[in-house]
Amino acid sequence: MAWRNVKxxxxxxxxxxMCSQVSCEVAVNCWWNKxxxxxxxxxxxxxxxxxxxxxxxxxxxxxxxxxDHRHQxxxxxxxxxxxxxxxxxxxxxxxxxxxxxxxxTCNVTVRGGYPPSPPSRPDCAIEDLEDEDxxxxxxxxxxxxxxxxxxxxxxxxxxxxKFVESSSESAVINRRDYMKxxxxxxxxxxxxxxxxxxxxxxxxxxGHIERPKPPDNVKLTTEPLEFIWDMDCERVGxxxxxxxxxxxxxxxxxxxxxVDDCQFMFVLEDPQPFTQYSFRVRCxxxxxxxxxxxxxxxxxxxxxxxxxxxxxxxxxxxxxxSDQSSxxxxxxxxxxxxxxxxxxxxxxxxxxKNGTEVKQVTRQRRDTESQQLAExxxxxxxxxxxxxxxxxxxxSANTSMGTSDPTYMLFAERGQRTPEVNLSVIxxxxxxxVSWSIPPQFSxxxxxxxxxxxSAVPRHMCLNWVRVNRTQRSVTLTGxxxxxxxxxxxxxxxxxxxxxxLKSAIAxxxxxxxxxxxxxxxxxxSPSSATLIWSPIPVHESNGLIxxxxxxxxxxxxxxxxxxxxxxxxxxxxxxxxxxWVSAVSAAGEGARSFTTFSTxxxxxxxxxxxxxxxxxxxxxxxxxxxxxxxxxxxAFKHMxxxxxx
Numbered sequence: 001m002a003w004r005n006v007k008x009x010x011x012x013x014x015x016x017x018m019c020s021q022v023s024c025e026v027a028v029n030c031w032w033n034k035x036x037x038x039x040x041x042x043x044x045x046x047x048x049x050x051x052x053x054x055x056x057x058x059x060x061x062x063x064x065x066x067x068d069h070r071h072q073x074x075x076x077x078x079x080x081x082x083x084x085x086x087x088x089x090x091x092x093x094x095x096x097x098x099x100x101x102x103x104x105t106c107n108v109t110v111r112g113g114y115p116p117s118p119p120s121r122p123d124c125a126i127e128d129l130e131d132e133d134x135x136x137x138x139x140x141x142x143x144x145x146x147x148x149x150x151x152x153x154x155x156x157x158x159x160x161x162k163f164v165e166s167s168s169e170s171a172v173i174n175r176r177d178y179m180k181x182x183x184x185x186x187x188x189x190x191x192x193x194x195x196x197x198x199x200x201x202x203x204x205x206x207g208h209i210e211r212p213k214p215p216d217n218v219k220l221t222t223e224p225l226e227f228i229w230d231m232d233c234e235r236v237g238x239x240x241x242x243x244x245x246x247x248x249x250x251x252x253x254x255x256x257x258x259v260d261d262c263q264f265m266f267v268l269e270d271p272q273p274f275t276q277y278s279f280r281v282r283c284x285x286x287x288x289x290x291x292x293x294x295x296x297x298x299x300x301x302x303x304x305x306x307x308x309x310x311x312x313x314x315x316x317x318x319x320x321x322s323d324q325s326s327x328x329x330x331x332x333x334x335x336x337x338x339x340x341x342x343x344x345x346x347x348x349x350x351x352x353k354n355g356t357e358v359k360q361v362t363r364q365r366r367d368t369e370s371q372q373l374a375e376x377x378x379x380x381x382x383x384x385x386x387x388x389x390x391x392x393x394x395x396s397a398n399t400s401m402g403t404s405d406p407t408y409m410l411f412a413e414r415g416q417r418t419p420e421v422n423l424s425v426i427x428x429x430x431x432x433x434v435s436w437s438i439p440p441q442f443s444x445x446x447x448x449x450x451x452x453x454x455s456a457v458p459r460h461m462c463l464n465w466v467r468v469n470r471t472q473r474s475v476t477l478t479g480x481x482x483x484x485x486x487x488x489x490x491x492x493x494x495x496x497x498x499x500x501x502l503k504s505a506i507a508x509x510x511x512x513x514x515x516x517x518x519x520x521x522x523x524x525x526s527p528s529s530a531t532l533i534w535s536p537i538p539v540h541e542s543n544g545l546i547x548x549x550x551x552x553x554x555x556x557x558x559x560x561x562x563x564x565x566x567x568x569x570x571x572x573x574x575x576x577x578x579x580x581w582v583s584a585v586s587a588a589g590e591g592a593r594s595f596t597t598f599s600t601x602x603x604x605x606x607x608x609x610x611x612x613x614x615x616x617x618x619x620x621x622x623x624x625x626x627x628x629x630x631x632x633x634x635x636a637f638k639h640m641x642x643x644x645x646x
Contacts, residue, residue: 114142114143114144114145114146114194115144115192115194115195115196115197116140116142116148116190116191116192116194116195116196116197117140117141117142117190118141118190118197118198118199118200119139119140119141119150119169119189119190119197120138120139120140120141120199121138121187121199121200121201121202122136122137122138122152122186122187122188122199123136123137123138123202124136124173124186124204124209125209125210125211125291126206126209126210126211127211129210131175132175132180133172133173133175134172134173134175134178134206134209135170135172136152136170136171136172136173136186136188137169137170138150138169138170138188138199139169140169140190144190144192144194146192146194147167147192148167148191148192149165149166149167149190149192150165150166150167150168150169150171150188150189150190151164151165151166151188151189152164152165152166152171152173152186152187152188153186153187153188153189154173154178154184154185154186155184155185155186156179156182156183156184157182157183157184162177178206179206180206180207181205181207182205182206182207183204183205184203184204184205184206185201185202185203186201186204187199187200204289205287205288205289208287208288208289208291209287209289209291210291211291211292211293212231212232212233212283212284212285212291212293213232213293214282214294214295214296215229215230215231215243215281215282215283215293215296216230216232216296217229217230218279218281218296218297218299219299220279220300220301222301222302222303223304224267224268225267225268225271225277225301225303226266226268227247227265227266227267227268227279227281227299228264229243229264229265229281229296230264231243231264231283231285231293233285233286234285240285240286241263241283241284242260242261242262242263242283242284242286242290243261243262243263243264243281243282243284244258244259244260244281244282244283244292245259245262245266245279245280245281246258246259246279246280246281246295247259247266247268247277247278247280248277248278249272249275249276250275250276250278250300256280262281266279266281271303272303272337272340273303273304273305273306273340274302274303274304274305274306274336274339274340274341274342275302275303275336275337276300276301276302276303277300277301277302277303278298278299278300279298279300280295280296280297280298280299281295281296282294282295282296305340305341305342305399305400305401306340306341306401307340307341307399307401307402308334308338308339308340308341308397308399308401308402308403308404309338309340309404310334310338310404310405311396311404311405311406311407312331312332312334312346312395312396312397312404312407313332313407313467314329314330314331314393314395314407314409315329315330315331315409315463316329316330316386316409316412317330317463318386318411318412327385327386328383328385328386329348329383329386329393329395329409330381330382330463331346331381331382331383331395331407332380332381332382333380333381333382334404338404339397339399339404340399340401341399341400341401342399342400343397343398343399344398344399344400345362345363346362346395346396346397346398347360347361347362347395347396347397347398347403347406348360348361348362348384348393348394348395349393349394349395350386350390350392350393351392351393351394352389352390352391353389353390353391360384361398362382362384381462381463381464392408392409393408394406394407394408394409395407395409410494410495410497410498410499411499412492412498412499412500412501413498413499413500418500418501418502419439419502420439421437421438421491421503422436422437423435423436423489423502423503423505424436424505425489425505425506425507426507427507427508427509427510427511428509429509429510430478430479430481430509431476431477431478431481431509432453432476432477432487432489432507432509433476433477434451434474434475434476434477434489434491435473435474436449436473436474436491436502436503437473438473438493438502442493443470443493445495446470446493446494446495447470447494447496448467448468448469448470448494449467449468449469449470449472449491449492449493449494450465450466450467450468450491450492450494450499451465451466451468451475451489451490451491451492452464452465452489452490452492453465453477453487453488453489453490454487454488455482455486455487455488456485456487456488456506456540457482457485457486457540458540460482460485464479467494477489481509482509483509483510483512484508484510484511484544485508485509485540486506486507486508486539486540486542486545487506487507487508487509488504488506489504489505489506489507490502490503490504491504506539506545507545508544508545511543511544511545511586511587511588512543512544512586512588513543513544513586513588513589513590513591513592514543514544514546514583514584514585514586514591515537515541515542515543515584515592516583516591516592516593517534517537517582517583517584517591517594518534518535518537518594519534519535520532520534520535520582520594520595521533521534521596522569522580522596522598525598525599525600525601526600526601527572527573527574527575527600527601527602527604528570528571528572528573528574528600529568529569529570529571529572530569530572530578530598531567531568531569532551532566532567532568532569532580532582532596533565533566534549534565534566534582535565536565537584542584542586543586543588543591544586544587545586545587546562546584546585546586547562547585547586547587548560548561548562548585549561549562549564549582549584549585550582550584550585550593551567551580551581551582552580552581553569553578553579553580554579557581557583562584572600573600574600574601574602574603575599575600575601575602575603576599576600577597577599578598578599578600579595579596579597580595580596580597580598581593581594581595581596582594
């Protein structure tokens with residue numbers, strides 16, 4: 001079997017158990033360093049720690065047992081601490097247990113871990129001039145996920161080395177542990193059972209690492225976008241100090257952008273219109289150590305608006321000449337980066353059958369409480385209802401600085417012959433992965449594809465769509481999807497003057513077990529059969545894709561296609577009561593069962609039997625002793641399983 005280098009480590013914890021009655025406890029921790037190349041065997045490093053009386057523990061021998069070997073520790077558990085190495089076959093690495101020489105055992109669990117990477121160079125400064133302790137901090141370049149000890153070392157000019165341990169990313173050098181105005185070297189080590197690493201060294205004079213106060217008198221102007229501050233550095237000239245500025249745009253920047261080597265001001269060139277920018281600054285006062293101040297307060301400003309650029313993204317759920325009242329034109333709210341100002345309203349221009357054009361102005365929606373409740377899933381969507389007779393629609397956004405170029409809405413043509421399309425929709429956590437395949441001769445004239453999705457649940461219904469480049473054949477839909485909710489995903493091809501519906505599918509981001517099957521009943525009951533009928537679970541209530549139904553009597557059930565809503569029950573016994581049930585099954589499992597009870601009819605007596613029975617009764621009443629044929633010998637009776645009592 002070929003093995004790959006894997007940068008993961010497993011930690012096997014062998015929990016506490018008793019070695020000798022209740023007087024000795026042993027903890028065993030085993031680690032497997034999977035960062036190393038994996039061959040046919042892997043090595044485990046085990047540590048043992050013992051608590052208890054040595055005279056009791058001395059009677060106990062520890063073992064680690066794998067599927068094919070028993071590994072004995074070098075000494076008994078009387079040792080306070082010991083280290084033990086052994087190798088096992090790689091395929092057995094998760095099948096380990098441990099035992100003493102008694103019958104006690106312990107279970108094994110596995111968790112991930114990493115050896116430490118080199119920490120960053122420690123940043124050391126005196127934060128408080130009264131106590132004069134030195135605060136040092138660093139960052140770890142990875143998360144070991146197992147206990148890791150960080151040790152801060154410092155060495156003075158005489159070569160004397162001191163250290164302090166920490167479980168976090170900072171440590172303090174007390175004033176009594178260093179000399180003032182002396183050159184000092186500091187570094188950090190990180191160590192766990194899988195390895196150890198050391199940072200680069202920091203060099204500083206303990207008299208030059210006082211952290212200065214942050215800059216103050218911060219000011220911002222918009223035209224130009226200029227950031228100004230004051231920095232008070234005692235005993236140094238104004239040209240010796242240096243500052244770092246960070247800024248970001250709230251609308252589209254998540255991280256700060258950093259600019260070095262500033263003195264007392266910073267000008268941002270070509271800022272985006274109608275965008276809120278935030279700024280902050282920190283400085284050092286020119287010593288070789290370059291101890292930076294803390295960041296200043298954050299100051300923000302919005303730039304002036306400008307004329308909008310680009311067009312709205314417009315879509316519809318209807319065809320031309322549609323007479324359906326639910327026909328709407330939809331558009332997404334224009335991003336601020338395109339609107340470049342506050343949107344006052346939207347202008348919808350309708351081209352009618354007679355060639356005239358009608359302009360409609362829709363007000364910009366304000367997020368009132370009632371609107372938030374009614375449209376909480378469609379806040380970024382606007383719509384306009386269409387009446388019959390509309391042949392064309394144009395939509396544009398109107399701002400205080402102008403109007404965007406109108407977007408022509410392409411109606412979807414229906415009834416056209418479309419090629420064979422394979423559409424696949426796979427749901428994952430908060431995602432729908434959509435892919436499709438289309439014949440090459442059809443796709444040559446396609447300008448782009450549109451993947452539309454809408455919830456089947458009325459209270460979550462919100463149309464949304466994504467435009468996809470004509471060369472792509474897949475897209476991942478993300479957003480605020482609801483669990484256990486059906487989504488209708490549709491694929492459209494967009495051409496020069498129209499769009500065409502290609503195919504749709506139902507999908508879920510997360511499926512649940514279905515609810516009870518509604519309205520179950522039985523009809524067409526006979527002595528030996530009956531018909532069980534049930535109502536299908538609506539798509540907006542099913543919690544998942546119904547794979548099949550289960551129909552059973554007592555505990556035995558049979559799979560029935562999800563397309564069926566009835567089943568013929570046969571080979572029943574007459575005059576018997578039955579309890580029958582139906583349940584729906586999705587990928588998440590079987591839902592609750594719906595039960596109903598019915599009784600089969602009695603088996604009817606044949607007409608000739610009734611006639612003979614009547615004749616026998618009549619003769620007995622008249623005391624006539626004519627020899628009557630025994631009805632038991634009748635051929636009709638020989639095929640029946642009951643007796644006629646006279």
